[in-house]
Amino acid sequence: MPTPIRRIAHLDMDAFYASVEWLRYPQLKGLPMVIGAGAARMDGLLAALPEGATRADIPVGAFPLLRDYVGRGVITTATYPARQFGVGSAMGLMKAAKLCPQAILLPVDFSEYRRYSREFKRVIREIAPVMEDRGVDEVYIDFTEVPGGQREGGRVLARLIQKSILDATGLGCSIGVAPNKLVAKMASEFDKPNGISIVFGHDVERLIWPLPCRKINGIGPKADARLQGHGIRTIGELAARERAWLAGHFGKSCGAWLHDAAWGCDERLVVTESEPVSMSRETTFGRDLHAVRDKAELGAIFTGLAESLAADLQRKGYQGKTIGIKLRFDDFRIVTRDTTIAQPTHDAATIRRVAGLCLKRVPLDRRLRLLGVRVGSLSKLGAKRAGEAAAAGSPHDTAPLF
DNA sequence: TCTGGGGTCCTTTTCCTT
DNA sequence: TCTGAAGGAAAAGGACCC
Numbered sequence: 001m002p003t004p005i006r007r008i009a010h011l012d013m014d015a016f017y018a019s020v021e022w023l024r025y026p027q028l029k030g031l032p033m034v035i036g037a038g039a040a041r042m043d044g045l046l047a048a049l050p051e052g053a054t055r056a057d058i059p060v061g062a063f064p065l066l067r068d069y070v071g072r073g074v075i076t077t078a079t080y081p082a083r084q085f086g087v088g089s090a091m092g093l094m095k096a097a098k099l100c101p102q103a104i105l106l107p108v109d110f111s112e113y114r115r116y117s118r119e120f121k122r123v124i125r126e127i128a129p130v131m132e133d134r135g136v137d138e139v140y141i142d143f144t145e146v147p148g149g150q151r152e153g154g155r156v157l158a159r160l161i162q163k164s165i166l167d168a169t170g171l172g173c174s175i176g177v178a179p180n181k182l183v184a185k186m187a188s189e190f191d192k193p194n195g196i197s198i199v200f201g202h203d204v205e206r207l208i209w210p211l212p213c214r215k216i217n218g219i220g221p222k223a224d225a226r227l228q229g230h231g232i233r234t235i236g237e238l239a240a241r242e243r244a245w246l247a248g249h250f251g252k253s254c255g256a257w258l259h260d261a262a263w264g265c266d267e268r269l270v271v272t273e274s275e276p277v278s279m280s281r282e283t284t285f286g287r288d289l290h291a292v293r294d295k296a297e298l299g300a301i302f303t304g305l306a307e308s309l310a311a312d313l314q315r316k317g318y319q320g321k322t323i324g325i326k327l328r329f330d331d332f333r334i335v336t337r338d339t340t341i342a343q344p345t346h347d348a349a350t351i352r353r354v355a356g357l358c359l360k361r362v363p364l365d366r367r368l369r370l371l372g373v374r375v376g377s378l379s380k381l382g383a384k385r386a387g388e389a390a391a392a393g394s395p396h397d398t399a400p401l402f
Numbered sequence: 403t404c405t406g407g408g409g410t411c412c413t414t415t416t417c418c419t420t
Numbered sequence: 421t422c423t424g425a426a427g428g429a430a431a432a433g434g435a436c437c438c
Contacts, residue, residue, distance in 0.1 A: 036406090037406045037407070038406065072403095072404090072405085072406085073405095073406070074404095074405060074406050074407095075406095076406075076407095090405070090406085091404085091405075092403065092404040092405050093403095093404095093405095094403045094404070095403060095404055095405085097403090098403080108406085108407095110407090134437090134438080135409090135437075135438040136438070137438075138438075217436090217437080218435095218436070218437090219436090220435060220436050220437085221435090221436090222434085222435060222436085223435080223436090251413090253412090254412095276409085276410095277409080277410065277411090278408095278409075278410085279408085279409085280407085280408065280409075281407090281408085282406085282407060282408080283406090283407085284405095284406060284407085322430085322431095324431090324432095332405075334433080334434090335432085335433090336431085336432060336433070337431080337432080338430085338431065338432080339430095339431090340429095340430065340431090370406090370407095372407090372408095
């Protein structure tokens with residue numbers, strides 16, 4: 001029996017959020033549509049839809065339009081007909097409304113996307129149990145030891161998974177199969193939507209090297225700009241640089257990583273389970289708030305964040321001992337502060353109080369746009385039950401700022 | 403008229419202890 | 421008691437990703 005060749009798949013759902021919306025509202029297919037995030041302020045966006053009608057019967061004219069939206073928020077997803085107007089992900093809603101006022105605007109519905117996410121991952125695990133969760137719409141799968149995982153380089157198994165997901169959920173996906181995660185991730189983009197791309201080690205030069213460096217997972221806008229500053233635009237050009245030269249210009253570990261990535265080398269394993277490191281809650285206000293003038297409002301929001309974060313921790317069975325805040329000022333400058341306490345906690349009042357102390361260490365000279373609360377250094381809530389965990393912190397705190 | 407929310411990981415800075 | 425070096429932990433920031 002020959003040793004199986006390492007085959008790793010990356011699966012990426014096609015237009016995931018939009019596709020889930022199309023399952024509820026098939027009449028919206030083909031229309032310019034954006035899904036916007038801005039949470040609380042978008043609640044009620046769909047309230048005007050006719051009652052009693054089944055969702056597929058709601059006339060297209062009844063849906064909210066981008067032109068009628070007033071307030072803050074960004075686009076999470078834009079469908080292709082909307083993109084033709086220059087609208088794209090991460091764009092402000094007000095700006096998008098100028099470009100494509102007739103686009104339908106739906107509020108992002110994370111709980112529904114998570115439901116579908118759990119379902120398609122369940123389907124995958126039944127077929128190929130070594131699966132790594134990489135967020136709501138993508139996973140890595142180790143095909144190496146799965147029966148049939150070697151046939152046609154993984155194409156047969158990929159096809160089976162694609163069909164099983166479609167049958168169970170109605171959703172399409174694209175899959176890349178390669179010798180490792182790095183290349184599989186790039187391969188899954190080769191043939192979207194509903195594509196399957198098979199890449200072997202000897203294909204790297206032909207299929208990977210012509211791509212821009214940005215296509216490497218881990219090279220973002222900053223690293224790309226730096227590379228371009230050295231005249232390096234494609235992965236092939238990156239591969240042509242000496243390992244030592246890269247180490248000299250980007251640091252030892254980063255340089256080595258860049259070199260390996262360009263040559264399609266990646267030994268990372270498919271990790272089937274992991275523990276969270278931190279949990280947080282944050283919110284952007286409807287308008288910028290002033291630390292003094294809007295003290296009451298800020299205080300209430302602050303408390304609310306601490307309470308929902310505590311509820312998240314308790315529901316998921318975690319406690320943490322590093323408590324921190326995040327502020328975004330009206331000029332978009334971000335500041336964080338955190339403190340480590342003696343005993344881990346998931347108590348709302350403790351989190352609120354320690355976070356309040358962190359806040360006092362920040363000069364609040366500008367108005368605030370966002371406030372966040374974070375708990376890190378998490379530990380799983382073991383046999384020892386909660387309750388006693390709330391007793392952390394020093395007893396002589398001064399009056400809270402909010 | 404701008405620019406969400408929830409994460410991870412890495413590097414640099416700061417602070418404390420010896 | 422002061423000073424400086426060294427090392428580690430905690431804090432802060434930044435890049436990146438979905």
